[in-house]
Amino acid sequence: MSDQTTCQRDARPRRLILAGAHRQPGYCLSCGIRAQSVCSVIDDDDIARLAETAVETLVLPGRTFIEEGAPATDFYNITSGNVKLFKALPDGRRQITGFATTGHFLGLAVSDQYAFGAEAMDTVRLCRFSRARMRQLMDDFPRLERRLLAEASNELVAAQNQMLLLGRKTARERVASFLLERVREVPNPSEDVPLPMTRSDMADYLGLTIETVSRTLSWMRTERLVAIGKGHTVRITAMERLEALAAGEAA
Amino acid sequence: MSDQTTCQRDARPRRLILAGAHRQPGYCLSCGIRAQSVCSVIDDDDIARLAETAVETLVLPGRTFIEEGAPATDFYNITSGNVKLFKALPDGRRQITGFATTGHFLGLAVSDQYAFGAEAMDTVRLCRFSRARMRQLMDDFPRLERRLLAEASNELVAAQNQMLLLGRKTARERVASFLLERVREVPNPSEDVPLPMTRSDMADYLGLTIETVSRTLSWMRTERLVAIGKGHTVRITAMERLEALAAGEAA
DNA sequence: AAAAGACATTGATTCAGATCAATTCAGCCC
């Protein structure tokens, strides 16, 4: 993380790598900076062609860096940090469609407008490509396209799960599902699960109000399903029952 | 449509084509039968390698041909007909995550289980590939992979819209959004829009009950927003107002 | 044409979650 300061265009990296799923350290495909988790190694000889159009950006917490409906000019790869993706209605109602973190690609759209907004939840570092550049990169590196297709497929599965949640699950089932989704982010299921978002974000993600989220968490505490810790953490204390609840198997 | 009877493996087609978005007639990539709407032309010389592993299947109305949670062995391309995709909870609650028709690909998943079920709404004709075969096809024909990525991107956008609908829209807004989605399927917005699904399907798609769907359509009729025709058709009579309602701009 | 069955509409009532309204709590900055 020490050399993860700004975009080092001139400092030729040895290998050019994409931040992403495989969680091994390497260099960002676009800007060549060292990133924490990466995949899709591309060999040395390609560097010259690639290290050109790189733009690395630092986004401050709370900043909306993709505006829903704006012309979709760029394509992003998150190098570090957490992002919430959302859609909104004119009267302010909001639906968070997902959370994205290190390695995620954003802005993949066939349309010429962004279909969603994106806001930084903490300090976010990302690499920005033009869409033309992206197309070129996909032509040059079929692995990138394969990778994007895999990511899109996974997101589609997640989206289908979320549709089931929003369309058919009760408040308790929704919160249980959400907590289990968060648990999958930590290595050990019995340790504290960080919830790096506000109650308002949870509500907008789950199609509920902050009051209902709060009440439901309180209910889970009295039912000994979870222990609510200080500073936005939760520990699961009855995994089986929580899983049954999330799956809609409750009485 | 005349020669669209069964899979004609031995009858060598002149060109091998993928059913899909471009809406031009041609031959199915996998089995070589003539399909109504196709794209992604692949040149003659590839036929020998391709026409092998073809399996064409005819699916009767109401038949579930992809079972949620079953091993994801195959990959499908719909040659004709309409399909509903859904997820279900153990107690029978159901969420339809989308409708698929001619040209759609199904079963694209990184996981080894199908994330959703698929049921034929009418007589459906489809081509089945093994997943190994699919991988090979993608290697041989980069256009196919490009095409799948575009389709996945579009579906992702649709899924995000649906999440906003399910999480934050009222019953009236949901039904209005649904009708406008259907209108986009017909060439002329003022003509009759077919609704080839039952009230129950609409309810399971919109996260409502059949009663609420029915009541809402009746309300729209009395408000002169739509005219409800015989045999599952609707005509929009106040497009502007319906669009405002769907967008959540109502008073 | 009548009977059966599935689908759709309409009405009465209930209820889960929203809304409105106070507190209470957790950081933070002096």
Add this chain to the structure above:
DNA sequence: GGGCTGAATTGATCTGAATCAATGTCTTTT
């Protein structure tokens, strides 16, 4: 520590859509 501010919790009440319950309308079968 003591105020300050935004977030979270808890309580009281309301309401949109669900549920329960007929009734009506197509389609298919014989």
